[in-house]
Amino acid sequence: MNLDYRARRKLWSWVMSGLTAACAIAILIPLGDIIYQAVLLGGPVLSVSVLTSNLPQPCSPVNGIVCPVGGIGPALEGTGILVALAAAVSVPIGLAAAIFAVEYRGRFLGTAISFTADVLTGIPSVIAGVIIYAYFVIYDPLVVFSVITGTLALSVIMIPIITRTCEEALRTVPHSVREAALALGIPKWRTTLQIVLVSALPAILTGILLSVMRGAGEAAPLLFTAFGSRLGFQGFNNPIDALPLLIYNFAESPYQNWIHLAWAAALILILLILVASVLSRLAIQRMVRRMRGE
């Protein structure tokens, strides 16, 4: 009887283990299928000329017509420009805010900044697009759909993310390092910039890289700002395309060659994310090893 009870408990434990494993497998299925489909549908289209060529005329292969493949050059260029500009705006602000939150810790304001940044990362990205649109539509309607507004909308999303990731990075530097520098009579700003920041550099770069990738994948904030365009960069006051916008616009189109290009764009985004996550992992590993003196 007693043994029976113990056996039952053991069996139950096995069943639950199996269930948790099943959960883990279940959540991998969509990821696997997304990557599989992107490779299957976007892979064959992908080539150097696709990355640089202009968008093709819409076309579906009926009655043996061969459709032009075209390319996603303008969208790739647009994503590059938007993300680079947004990073240029948000990295200095986010990094400086993180420095304040960590290096001047213990003050109410520092905690408030950490908390606000945390909360801001959870605000829907579409809101970032809405406020930039709503502001410009009144105060500067001529540039509502432009590189400028797209950059600002992405910055609103990236600033809190960079603040958070840089905060975490700065916290990995032991306090003893700061004290060592202060005890040598090195001023706080030099201690922070030339010693703490340098020590945390791999983690900081990783954080920036990840937030840049996040910005590169955002479509919602760009819907009402960068807006999308069939042409490449036409000046800062004009609309511009981006990979996520292209995916959204082409996905809902009925044209086969556009849909294939959308898959190619999705594949590029996925590949970029893969590369970024591998790179960041390597950087962090190297940093940890160096801190251990290996």
Place this chain on the structure above:
Amino acid sequence: MMGSGKLQVEHLSAYYGKRRAIEDISLGFPEKAVSAIIGPSGCGKSTLIRCLNRLHETLPRTRVEGRILLDGTDILEVDPIQVRRRVGMVFQRPNPFVTMSIYDNVSVALRFNGRHSRDEIDRAVIRSLQQAALWEEVKDRVDAPAMSLSGGQQQRLCIARALAAEPEVLLMDEPCSALDPVATAKIESLVKDLKNTYTVIIVTHNMQQAGRVADHTAFLYLGKLVEYGPTEDLFERPKEKLTEQYITGRFG
């Protein structure tokens, strides 16, 4: 224990938030001698020396009251960075800057403060490494990463780093607590040499160590100064019952 030392502490109290870690301590540290501060853990000995280079106040919600006179000037009244250039510090655990080479670690105070020629810096690095008894071991690889050194070497590197700034006072906060006996012996003999040039104040929980290296010893208990005097007197003829109990190992 008054008198006129190099560094004179007068009615010093230090707080963490509302908690008072040291209470109304007054004592003087004589010039070119080694003074030890002993006491059970939590007695405030680390807090005391962290006041002496104004590091205590860099922690959140901390406060210091009283006066600390360095050659007659109250260091609590002047720019802390100037104070720290004159009062160097070595910490419990070796904490070289991980991203820097041996050379860069030692020269960091000179490079980041004031303008010095390459030649001046080179000379200061060699001198400090020699003073820290590390020069012979690293002279062929000063550009190697600091973290490639052993724990004991790292601690001597930290001493060299502090000495390169030419401080007048050197604070050592349990400098051997993370080291093995061989490395500890090296640091101890180094401390004895250093007092020819510097005023050394060393915190230790190891009474034998205080007996070996210090000319004067202060015994702290629960944030208060119990007894202070020549090391020999304190260990052999303690005036206070508490001191006697502590050095005979009845508590702590």
Place this chain on the structure above:
Amino acid sequence: MDPSTLSSPLPRPRKGHVWGDRIFGVLVAGAGLFVIFLVFAIASILITQSRLAFDSYGLAFLIGTRWDVSHEVYGAVPFIAGTLLTSAIALAIGFPLAIGSAIFLTTEAPRWLRGPLGSVIELLAAIPSVVYGFWGLYFLGPYMRTTVEPILAKSLGWTGAFSGAATGTDVLTAGIILAIMVIPTIAAISRETLAAVPVAQREAAISLGATNWEVTRTAMVPYARSGIFGATILGLGRALGETMAVTMTIGNHDAIPTSLFSQGQTIASLIANELTNSSGPLQYSAIIYAALILLAISLLVNVAARLLLWRVLRVTGGTTE
């Protein structure tokens, strides 16, 4: 006291450092304040521009059940309902799967598998939402239409929740896409809090002869529950505001969903669909009003989640020792 009375023979510090520290402090504090300012800027822009709709409807907007552009009648209930319904589906499906995976990752999985599996979950969180939407539109939606929804209609149709035509672009599909998207958020943070359970807690249970599962159930999950709760709320926050994936799968219909097979609209998808092509100032203002509601909800949810998580995973880095 004059600092110049302190002089040192060789290294004389530059006098500039006092100003250096001051300027540096002001700069970083300014950036920090800007982050806080952002929240207020966002709120104030939405508040001022929703004024027209607020003046017309007041709080009745929140209980208005019709959104009729041709008659200029605007009420937010269809979108609030769509948002809550899709988020509820997302949590109902996503929560058990996420917690199961988190437990698997912390206690059940072989050690060599934990790192890679954790990275894969992070990857799942990094995939852009428009890619999820695209996949939902092309694969999940049709699969729902041809396979899942007919089965649900046949077996559970009597409940009324699965009535209507199986189209595959509906509230249910959007909810499932959202489930896939919130799982990594919930799983990753739950895993963190489970991993933060002290070893002593586990060992206490093990020493009493508990089986693997009993250790998890009695020692781990109760200890980590407020963290898991925080993670779930955070996941909810993500579901409430998710835009692209929902817009591409929900069917975009401005009415209160009557079944899980109904086309619907969330606040976020409403904004995506109608902000730039509103027919007049009142509709525009009503959309901004809806955005303000979304902001308020997500602020509330995120503040709650962060307060919970800050207590559990208290930020302790950068301290002495």
